[in-house]
């Protein structure tokens with residue numbers, strides 16, 4: 001049986017280690033716990049958008065009674081209970097809930113909630129001063145929609161340096177970041193604004209990147225390079241998964257991407273002595289544990 005504390009399995013043939021830094025961030029863990037708690041007392045709970053970008057975890061919760069809905073369906077609901085996931089929502093979602101007697105189970109991550117409040121406060125304080133609120137993030141992403149909502153939809157979302165052409169450098173700027181963006185990207189945006197801003201114009205920036213995710217990159221590279229073989233576990237739709245997988249592969253070319261345990265078919269090459277199992281921020285721990293068990297079974301049959 002696995003040693004749950006260290007996440008390590010040992011047998012005479014190979015060592016299998018699960019990366020303790022991989023898997024859900026605490027915001028997602030808390031949202032899933034809220035859903036599980038609610039589903040103990042009610043047979044049905046709606047969730048606005050996927051609770052996590054991992055189909056296996058979504059299916060597990062759906063089997064318990066969770067039903068994922070999108071915003072158009074949410075607007076038509078009346079008198080139901082709806083969970084808001086860790087990404088958070090704009091004020092309009094709460095207004096709809098109030099109008100339609102919807103009970104909200106608010107699982108917005110406290111870090112996101114704090115960022116929403118900070119942006120709202122900045123918007124209130126600067127709206128008469130010709131200040132542009134700029135958010136470095138992915139257009140249309142649920143968290144970014146929630147952040148833009150704090151500014152009555154006026155914030156300018158930029159994804160890359162080229163998008164900076166949409167900013168007026170002769171007018172004050174307040175820059176924030178979506179919590180899951182890269183630190184390097186944020187620093188490049190700050191440097192470019194500093195280069196282009198006109199003299200005497202005010203530029204303030206706030207590094208609002210969550211370290212739960214930002215630290216994953218250096219951690220996972222170090223983890224990948226200390227093993228002979230890596231199974232990287234993530235859903236096919238996870239963009240964070242693809243990015244971390246590419247980095248893992250650079251650190252260790254023997255890195256294999258899998259979404260589920262059935263994708264491991266072959267025994268490992270004979271010279272492999274240690275295997276690492278890691279994944280994205282959307283990869284459930286239980287799935288990585290299943291992968292580790294499967295590797296051990298295959299190794300025993302060699």
Ligand code: SF4
Nearest residue numbers: 025027109111179210
């Ligand atoms: S990445 Fe950070 S801010 Fe975003 S949900 Fe997870 S813990 Fe919260």
